[in-house]
Amino acid sequence: MINVPIITIDGLASSGKTTISKLLSHHLGFYTLDSGVLYRAFAYIKTIEGVDEYTTDTISRIINKINMVPTKTLGFDIFYNKNNITTHLYNEEVGLAASNISKNEDIREGLLSIQHGSVQMPGLIANGRDMGTKVFPDAMLKIYFTANIDVRAKRRYAQLIESGSSPNLENIRKSLEERDQKDMNRDVSPLKADKDAVIIDSSALNIDTILDKILGLYKISRV
DSSP, rough: TSOOEEEEEESSSSSSHHHHHHHHHHOOOOOOEEEEHHHHHHHHHHHTOOOOOOOOHHHHHHTTEEEEETTTTSSSEETTTTTGGGGGGGHHHHHHHHHHHHTHHHHHHHHHHHTTTTTTOOOOOEEEEEIIIIIOOSEEEEEEEOOHHHHHHHHHHHHHHHHHOOOOOOHHHHHHHHHHHHOOOHHSSOOOTTTOOOEOOOOOOHHHHHHHHHHHHHHHHHO
């Protein structure tokens, strides 16, 4: 892992992290780790297995059955008990449950080995909430995204419309505000910019401008 370049991208929900991560992956040929999907996996598994309480044994059992498998698009599919559960992880209900699960310190610690195991050449874009502060503190480049709440709500609304859903914009805004408060105020690995992270406000910036800026920072970090 020492010789593999890692770029961490943390920040608020719907601030542009995932879009930029995918574009960086395309330009650099790096794999992309979306750490949030692992907490979504726990939320989904809790539902299908009827887990009432996360004991140390339960957490260990679940983690031992989770595998991240690289895809041809330089991402990772999530397998649980040898079944691909990736397509079940992207909806608002799972996302909200994942935010609560992410406050569990034992789960966060247990998932570190899976996240570290995703590091491979030629490099990794690690997208999440504590990638630069907790998971990959020695990353060569750390980015932290922020954006206006109204801008983020409209982005999320557009994503859901495109996926065939019928969302309510005001409900999405409230959901994002609730998630922000939970993520920033939790006791375990609260959402915050690392001391050496570059903060980017994506509210009024287009994707190409942000991408060019990060690619420039990456070139500098390699010198």
